[in-house]
Amino acid sequence: MTGSVAIASxxxxxxxxxxxLSGNGEAARKGAVDDRVLVQQVLEGDERAxxxxxxxxxxxxxxxxxxxxGASAEVDDAVQDVFIKLHANLATFRGDASxxxxxxxxxxxxxxxxxxxxxxRRWMQTWGLASELDAAGAxxxxxxxLEQQDLDERLxxxxxxxxxxxxxxVVLRLIEGLSTEETxxxxxIKYGTVLSRLKRATDHLREVLSANGTLEMLEExxx
Amino acid sequence: MKxxxxxxxxxxxxxxxxxxRDRALGPMAADRIVRAARTxxxxxxxxxxxxxxxxxxxxxxxxxxCLTILLLLVAYNVRLSTExxxxxxxxxxxxxxxxxxxALAFDPDFEDH
Numbered sequence: 073m074t075g076s077v078a079i080a081s082x083x084x085x086x087x088x089x090x091x092x093l094s095g096n097g098e099a100a101r102k103g104a105v106d107d108r109v110l111v112q113q114v115l116e117g118d119e120r121a122x123x124x125x126x127x128x129x130x131x132x133x134x135x136x137x138x139x140x141x142g143a144s145a146e147v148d149d150a151v152q153d154v155f156i157k158l159h160a161n162l163a164t165f166r167g168d169a170s171x172x173x174x175x176x177x178x179x180x181x182x183x184x185x186x187x188x189x190x191x192x193r194r195w196m197q198t199w200g201l202a203s204e205l206d207a208a209g210a211x212x213x214x215x216x217x218l219e220q221q222d223l224d225e226r227l228x229x230x231x232x233x234x235x236x237x238x239x240x241x242v243v244l245r246l247i248e249g250l251s252t253e254e255t256x257x258x259x260x261i262k263y264g265t266v267l268s269r270l271k272r273a274t275d276h277l278r279e280v281l282s283a284n285g286t287l288e289m290l291e292e293x294x295x
Numbered sequence: 296m297k298x299x300x301x302x303x304x305x306x307x308x309x310x311x312x313x314x315x316r317d318r319a320l321g322p323m324a325a326d327r328i329v330r331a332a333r334t335x336x337x338x339x340x341x342x343x344x345x346x347x348x349x350x351x352x353x354x355x356x357x358x359x360x361c362l363t364i365l366l367l368l369v370a371y372n373v374r375l376s377t378e379x380x381x382x383x384x385x386x387x388x389x390x391x392x393x394x395x396x397x398a399l400a401f402d403p404d405f406e407d408h
Contacts, residue, residue: 123329130325134316139308143315148324155328224311231308246305247312274301281304290303 107171111162133179139243140183142228154179176258230280238273
């Protein structure tokens with residue numbers, strides 16, 4: 073109880089500050105509500121505030137989880153789990169990092185959990201213990217062109233050859249578009265580590281993609 | 296040149312993930328998440344409420360089991376004292392007091408001395 077009060081205290085002051093600003097019309101000029109204020113509103117039971125957080129971060133979480141897992145049936149559940157977990161852990165949000173960093177970290181952790189579960193399932197399948205567990209695996213491709221579909225498959229295959237740590241950096245840096253600094257903050261690693269993992273990952277991707285001719289396809293028809 | 300390659304790769308990966316995301320996620324996913332949070336009982340409760348609910352939820356079966364054990368112990372003691380009325384304590388024996396059992400204690404005809 074005492075802990076939650078201690079956490080809520082700076083948030084309450086932020087809320088009070090925003091109310092004062094809003095009274096002066098300054099918050100409206102800023103055009104964005106502070107993460108901490110939004111979090112405080114959710115903690116007070118405001119459903120609309122939570123919906124706003126979901127809408128604001130949904131695309132980023134969905135991209136991150138899909139980047140890690142591919143077009144799998146697990147993505148939908150994983151994205152939902154991230155937001156449910158986010159809601160349950162909002163009281164621990166101190167506002168040191170942005171809410172985006174907070175939620176992206178959760179998305180990465182949830183994706184890694186799913187990858188670990190997949191690995192366990194595959195291991196069980198090799199022993200004939202879970203023959204039908206992967207039935208709900210990949211979703212059926214949409215009606216994109218065959219060439220596009222082929223390109224997507226090659227890119228996904230190349231991405232899946234990367235070790236998890238490197239794949240995480242590629243997803244955050246190249247797909248999600250976070251800066252090196254933001255990526256380091258999300259993964260709680262050093263700036264230089266992000267750079268070295270990204271370098272190794274892109275070198276590996278380039279090697280795999282040039283071996284199967286995909287790199288040439290990309291150069292001819294950049295997306 | 297290297298930067299261009301990285302940009303091309305980044306664009307290609309991003310487009311691929313966006314197409315995959317559209318396939319993997321059902322319609323109105325954001326609304327479903329809010330509904331799921333409501334179903335989980337997360338929305339509309341403050342943290343202390345959730346803690347209290349959690350503690351009550353955990354304690355309820357423990358309380359029920361403890362009460363059952365307590366009632367069984369009381370029943371066992373009453374039965375034992377009814378069946379063995381002559382078991383006095385050493386003090387009662389020394390003072391020559393009549394046997395007082397749990398059953399007798401609740402007997403309206405029993406007179407204390």
